[in-house]
Amino acid sequence: xxxxxxxxxxxxxxxxxxxxxxxxxxxxxxxxxxxxxxxxxxxxxxxxxxxxxxxxxxxxxxxxxxxxxxxxxxxxxxxxxxxxxxxxxxxxxxxxxxxxxxxxxxxxxxxxxxxxxxxxxxxxxxxxxxxxxxxxxxxxxxxxxxxxxxxxxxxxxxxxxxxxxxxxxxxxxxxxxxxxxxxxxxxxxxxxxxxxxxxxxxxxxxxxxxxxxxxxxxxxxxxxxxxxxxxxxxxxxxxxxxxxxxxxxxxxxxxxxxxxxxxxxxxxxxxxxxxxxxxxxxxxxxxxxxxxxxxxxxxxxxxxxxxxxxxxxxxxxxxxxxxxxxxxxxxxxxxxxxxxxxxxxxxxxxxxxxxxxxxxxxxxxxxxxxxxxx
Ligand SMILES: [Zn+2]
Numbered sequence: 001x002x003x004x005x006x007x008x009x010x011x012x013x014x015x016x017x018x019x020x021x022x023x024x025x026x027x028x029x030x031x032x033x034x035x036x037x038x039x040x041x042x043x044x045x046x047x048x049x050x051x052x053x054x055x056x057x058x059x060x061x062x063x064x065x066x067x068x069x070x071x072x073x074x075x076x077x078x079x080x081x082x083x084x085x086x087x088x089x090x091x092x093x094x095x096x097x098x099x100x101x102x103x104x105x106x107x108x109x110x111x112x113x114x115x116x117x118x119x120x121x122x123x124x125x126x127x128x129x130x131x132x133x134x135x136x137x138x139x140x141x142x143x144x145x146x147x148x149x150x151x152x153x154x155x156x157x158x159x160x161x162x163x164x165x166x167x168x169x170x171x172x173x174x175x176x177x178x179x180x181x182x183x184x185x186x187x188x189x190x191x192x193x194x195x196x197x198x199x200x201x202x203x204x205x206x207x208x209x210x211x212x213x214x215x216x217x218x219x220x221x222x223x224x225x226x227x228x229x230x231x232x233x234x235x236x237x238x239x240x241x242x243x244x245x246x247x248x249x250x251x252x253x254x255x256x257x258x259x260x261x262x263x264x265x266x267x268x269x270x271x272x273x274x275x276x277x278x279x280x281x282x283x284x285x286x287x288x289x290x291x292x293x294x295x296x297x298x299x300x301x302x303x304x305x306x307x308x309x310x311x312x313x314x315x316x317x318x319x320x321x322x323x324x325x326x327x328x329x330x331x332x333x334x335x336x337x338x339x340x341x342x343x344x345x346x347x348x349x350x351x352x353x354x355x356x357x358x359x360x361x362x363x364x365x366x367x368x369x370x371x372x373x374x
Contacts, residue, residue: 001056001232005168005177015175023172023181026149030180033151041127042154044134046141046313049155051148053184054168054177057231057254058161059194061108061276062296064145066198068116070298071141076316077118079137081129082109082145084122086255093123093132102280103257108145110279126153140316148188149179157309158188163232164195189309190302197302202239203293208278208285216292219272220244225265227273229256229280236274240292245272252277260284311352322347323356330372339364341372 004011032038050067052058064080071078084094084106094105102110105122112120119137123129126147133139147153148160168177185191192198205214224245228236229252237249248269252262258281263271271289273281278291310316317331322340329338329347337346338354345361346368347354355361364372 001165001177004175005171006165008169008171012169012171012175016171019172019175022174023178026172026180030149030151038152040152040154041130043130043142045139046156046310046316047130047144047153048141048157048159049144049147049153050159050161051144051146052163053148053160053180053182054163054165055173055179055231056163056165056177057235058163059198059200059294059296060145060161061111062200062294063161063192063198063298064143065112065115066296066298068112068118068143070303072116072118076141077139078116078141078143079119079121079133079139080109080112080116080143080145081121081123081126081133081147082106083124083126083147083150084109085146087122089122089124091123091125091128093121093129095132095136096120096122107255107276107279111276114275126150141310156313157190157306159190159192160185160188162191162193164235165232190305192299192302197299198296200239200294200296202243203295205272205290205292206278207287208281208289208291209287214290216243216245219270222246223248223269225250225269225271227263227271227277228252229258229277230254230274236292240272247272256280258284263289308352311349311354317354320354320356324358337362339372341369344369 033040050060050064068078068080085108087106088104096105096109096113098113100110109120109122119133121129121132126144130142148158170176170182172178172181202216205216221244224247226237226240226247227250230236231254233251237247240247263281273291275291275293317338320329320338321327322329322343324343327340327342329340332339336349339346344364346364347356347361
């Protein structure tokens with residue numbers, strides 16, 4: 001990442017006219033899709049974009065994993081779509097599994113298969129990925145890994161993640177690190193800051209060959225080679241240093257294709273890498289290679305607001321069951337209620353949150369019940 005992105009240096013000012021042009025084009029494209037001059041695609045099931053407004057790492061992969069896990073725990077079936085960054089997929093959507101080649105489907109999606117049991121589909125044309133999922137899988141919600149600026153795909157909810165570098169100097173590409181003008185942030189549903197709103201927590205190290213586990217404490221005061229081919233390698237190096245590990249840093253471009261000589265050094269020091277790099281090094285690793293899995297917890301207030309927004313979508317109302325008989329509830333638009341015909345109860349939806357308590361419910365009259373049967 002160029003250093004002038006972090007401050008308003010003479011070079012940044014010099015590049016600013018190009019940034020106006022860049023921002024202008026993005027804005028125009030967005031407008032063209034919104035006005036219907038360019039055709040955009042609406043997924044038949046709710047779609048959440050988890051994206052960035054800046055260039056560089058923002059902890060998106062662990063966030064998408066945590067969100068998918070959350071839905072699975074709620075009994076909601078998610079699917080993940082991705083462009084497959086660093087991969088080679090062209091037009092044909094491809095379902096990713098543990099054994100997929102990260103050089104074809106992208107390193108991040110292969111990493112996700114280690115954590116979530118849901119369809120993960122890669123295709124640069126996101127519409128095709130959605131259609132593939134609808135055709136082949138039963139699913140309630142789609143999570144789009146990145147694609148905030150992919151306006152050919154309509155979305156129901158937009159979540160923007162911010163890295164520790166924040167907004168940089170506040171300029172668009174190429175003078176700064178913004179992919180869109182700052183005003184765009186006013187129109188998104190959520191803005192979450194890495195290491196403030198959600199914390200990336202390093203887990204014990206795993207050996208690439210033996211899968212052996214090593215507590216990070218065991219490396220305190222020791223020297224290791226640290227490898228990172230990610231959007232913001234410094235964040236990985238800092239993380240290790242903060243934990244008290246001495247490092248010899250080796251940074252590589254994002255989605256780098258590693259060769260054995262890149263990760264083997266002629267000494268006895270352990271080699272520690274990110275999990276995203278590890279999925280690409282499985283075939284060339286030795287007993288000296290370890291990776292650091294990262295996990296994140298989603299903030300509770302974010303999940304509550306997210307549920308509130310999702311409650312407006314029919315599939316999410318269908319998933320809810322009657323607290324009395326555990327039977328299926330039926331959504332009634334007028335009045336805005338959830339009905340259990342078996343118990344003759346209507347549960348109100350207040351501020352888009354279903355109040356699923358027997359004490360809050362209204363008893364249906366026989367006429368209303370008759371109406372329902374029609
Ligand atoms: Zn009931």
